[in-house]
Amino acid sequence: MKRLVVEDLKYRYPLSQELALNDISFAVEKGEFIGIVGPNGAGKSTLCQAITGLAPNFLKGAYGGRVLVDGMEVAKEEIAEIATHVGIVFQNPFTQIAGSKLTVFEEVAFGLENLGIPRYEMKKRIEEALELLDIAALRDRNPFDLSGGQMQRLAIAGIIAMKPEIIVLDEPTSQLDPQGSEEVFQAVQNLSREGMTVLMVEHKIEKIAAYADKVLLLCAGKLIDFERPPKVFSREDLEDYGIAPPVFTRVCKKLNIKTADGLYPVTLKEAYDKVVKILE
Amino acid sequence: MNKIKVKNLHFTYSGGQEVLTGLNLHFDDRSTAIIGQNGAGKTTFVKLLKGLLKPIQGDVWIKGFNTKEHTVASLARHIGLVFQNPNDQIFKSRVIDEVMFGPLNIGQVEQEAKKNAVNALDMVGLSGQAEENPYDLSLSDRKLVSIASIVAMNTDILIFDEPTIAQDFCGREKIKKIISHLRKEGKLIITIIHDMDFVAETFERTIVFHRGMVLLDGEPREVFSQEQELREAYLEQPHVTRLAKKLGIKETLLTAEELIDYVKKPG
Amino acid sequence: MKTLSLYQPGRSIIHKIDPVTKLLFIILAIFVPIIIGTWGAALLTLLISLSFILIGRVFKKVLPILGFSSIIILSVIIIQGLFYVNNKAPLFTLGPVTVYREGFYYALNIALRIYNILVAVSILVLTTKPSDLIEALVRKGFSPRIGYIFSSVLQIIPQMMSTVDTISDAQRSRGLETEGRLSARIKAFFPLIGPVVMNSLISTRERAMALEVRAFNSKRKKTFLHEEVKTGYSRFLQFILLAILLAAIVWRVLS
Numbered sequence: 001m002k003r004l005v006v007e008d009l010k011y012r013y014p015l016s017q018e019l020a021l022n023d024i025s026f027a028v029e030k031g032e033f034i035g036i037v038g039p040n041g042a043g044k045s046t047l048c049q050a051i052t053g054l055a056p057n058f059l060k061g062a063y064g065g066r067v068l069v070d071g072m073e074v075a076k077e078e079i080a081e082i083a084t085h086v087g088i089v090f091q092n093p094f095t096q097i098a099g100s101k102l103t104v105f106e107e108v109a110f111g112l113e114n115l116g117i118p119r120y121e122m123k124k125r126i127e128e129a130l131e132l133l134d135i136a137a138l139r140d141r142n143p144f145d146l147s148g149g150q151m152q153r154l155a156i157a158g159i160i161a162m163k164p165e166i167i168v169l170d171e172p173t174s175q176l177d178p179q180g181s182e183e184v185f186q187a188v189q190n191l192s193r194e195g196m197t198v199l200m201v202e203h204k205i206e207k208i209a210a211y212a213d214k215v216l217l218l219c220a221g222k223l224i225d226f227e228r229p230p231k232v233f234s235r236e237d238l239e240d241y242g243i244a245p246p247v248f249t250r251v252c253k254k255l256n257i258k259t260a261d262g263l264y265p266v267t268l269k270e271a272y273d274k275v276v277k278i279l280e
Numbered sequence: 281m282n283k284i285k286v287k288n289l290h291f292t293y294s295g296g297q298e299v300l301t302g303l304n305l306h307f308d309d310r311s312t313a314i315i316g317q318n319g320a321g322k323t324t325f326v327k328l329l330k331g332l333l334k335p336i337q338g339d340v341w342i343k344g345f346n347t348k349e350h351t352v353a354s355l356a357r358h359i360g361l362v363f364q365n366p367n368d369q370i371f372k373s374r375v376i377d378e379v380m381f382g383p384l385n386i387g388q389v390e391q392e393a394k395k396n397a398v399n400a401l402d403m404v405g406l407s408g409q410a411e412e413n414p415y416d417l418s419l420s421d422r423k424l425v426s427i428a429s430i431v432a433m434n435t436d437i438l439i440f441d442e443p444t445i446a447q448d449f450c451g452r453e454k455i456k457k458i459i460s461h462l463r464k465e466g467k468l469i470i471t472i473i474h475d476m477d478f479v480a481e482t483f484e485r486t487i488v489f490h491r492g493m494v495l496l497d498g499e500p501r502e503v504f505s506q507e508q509e510l511r512e513a514y515l516e517q518p519h520v521t522r523l524a525k526k527l528g529i530k531e532t533l534l535t536a537e538e539l540i541d542y543v544k545k546p547g
Numbered sequence: 548m549k550t551l552s553l554y555q556p557g558r559s560i561i562h563k564i565d566p567v568t569k570l571l572f573i574i575l576a577i578f579v580p581i582i583i584g585t586w587g588a589a590l591l592t593l594l595i596s597l598s599f600i601l602i603g604r605v606f607k608k609v610l611p612i613l614g615f616s617s618i619i620i621l622s623v624i625i626i627q628g629l630f631y632v633n634n635k636a637p638l639f640t641l642g643p644v645t646v647y648r649e650g651f652y653y654a655l656n657i658a659l660r661i662y663n664i665l666v667a668v669s670i671l672v673l674t675t676k677p678s679d680l681i682e683a684l685v686r687k688g689f690s691p692r693i694g695y696i697f698s699s700v701l702q703i704i705p706q707m708m709s710t711v712d713t714i715s716d717a718q719r720s721r722g723l724e725t726e727g728r729l730s731a732r733i734k735a736f737f738p739l740i741g742p743v744v745m746n747s748l749i750s751t752r753e754r755a756m757a758l759e760v761r762a763f764n765s766k767r768k769k770t771f772l773h774e775e776v777k778t779g780y781s782r783f784l785q786f787i788l789l790a791i792l793l794a795a796i797v798w799r800v801l802s
Contacts, residue, residue, distance in 0.1 A: 039448045040420045049756075058759055080765035088760050091446070094706065095753035098761065099699035102678055109772040111761035116768045123772070144702060148318060158761060174446045177318040177474050179514040203448055206519055244449045247477065247519045247536050254540045268519065272526050278543060279527060332716050356722035367749065368710075369717040371741025381738070385722030415745070429721065 008065035035212030039242025087159035149180025288338035316489030366426035561603035576667035627654035
């Protein structure tokens, strides 16, 4: 069964003339890692908010179509209930810390307390989440004393502990240094290996090429493509949609190096395997 | 000629550990990238250049002016700083007024300020939006407004603090063009940045900060060839450099173009 | 970590007492001396409170609080000693000024009450984590939303202050004078306040969404990570405190 189904989704912000999302349809399987790419203003964040029900439940506006998570229609549910099925992590780690808790451990508990999870179960889930995000050693630290990468992993832990089947990440590494981004990517990859369905908006295209099972290309509110990374990044018209292919793909394109299926390599490894033969 | 001279610079925030531990640096006309992990002291360093912080020990001279002896406002004629988040500075209701604010503050007359503002907006590609409210623009365009508002001050030195954060491909290319354009005008450009590919493609000099010290300093090719030191500073090589190394290429290659040329080259 | 809280972490027995008992003690420390109305009662209460402060090992932190308020109290004593309406009997004379007995004692009485309140409140504030206090109140039926606002403000305001610093730096970098003459400061108001307001609007909206997706508005019955500190002895303490309060009232009515 499909974990997430988006059908003819349309959304327009209040006071806006244009559709931020224009007739989007796609479906995601359990455990898939989806990279969402597109230029600024393409509707990537809006799509994330629609998948989690923030649009139209929190952000009012004109809404059409359906978003189904495990068959549940998100627009018709309370955001707090959707949170147990789909979690979302935002760009800025600071604004995601509840701020009412003094330790990392308590911070993760915030959502669980709101959901009325029994204490025994709560502690178990917090331990698991801290372990999975590799921040168990920081359990007694004040959340605001953490580095950007640690804080962002804490934000993810707070969401994961609520046990959603899907996690949506909206540019989670854009404000982090290289090490912090790498920490977050590793953590997200771990989640994906544990069977969690991941949708991640990201500008670091080489990372998406390396981690994602499929890439969703969005431009001006429309879904342009939804395919495996080599398929999307081999498109000749990619730059027309405000996206540059990974640097490895650019090199191979110029050298006219293709893989067996007629597409260009997109990751360092794929590019290496091909280019090394030429150099020999 | 040295535009900036830094001698034995130490800095500590009140009650904290030493953030900068005795830096000696000279800056000439070369466009310079400062890279390093968060907390390595990069932002503190540029705040000291700008005069927003004063050295605990040692000195900073901006075009011969010691920052200890001059106010931030008077140094602003010589050195500009574009902050990371454009929302930290925008307060006017028209783009053109926002861009003219700095020039007027440092004593440019109305006409001159206007001329500089128009030129700056033209350079960042926003001349069509001069009359709009900055908050009606997208975040990436607001970033360009904040860049224009420093460029219009027509200082000899410009510092950018992580200009490519949250920028898409087009925004990133635009900023690259702005930097090369300003470089051609003879200005010294210093940039704090986390995007190694961008550094490799754009700058003439790269300085690696690590724990309040300069770990590496030189041309990007030289700096990015030091794999061991980079790892020590929690940094990575540019993508192409890594691929070239894996391919067993002895030279340090920085950009896609260099790699393509290398592979095409007969022999 | 910059935080607005005055809490001093510790392991003393005073730290372990639950916040509600401490709140009850504040009420007692304020009202019992008033109800009984004698100097002895007020002094005794103050001594008891101070000994709790000592047991809690936070005496050093009370000193600045007491020191600062003493400046005000001293001025009250001087003013009342000199000008209290019922002043009749001179207490002592220093050069041209005479301090009167009535006003002096009246002011001393006020001083004692103020110290009583300050020290009793200090016990709560210095030895209780703010989040524990708020959690205890939420358990007692206090609104979780208001509780959240109180506890988050302690941490979020210092974060906002650092945004204000950044904005000030950004505008000074554009040649804005923020110091010196009054006219310069007035001119600096809009360039500073504009971005501050805009930034807090943006971060408030982001924070609201982040809270929303962490089920802040859930209709389910809330649970708590920490067990309520309600040991036998805290019930016993609360019982004793209430008994003392009652005894004081009874004593007052009968005498």
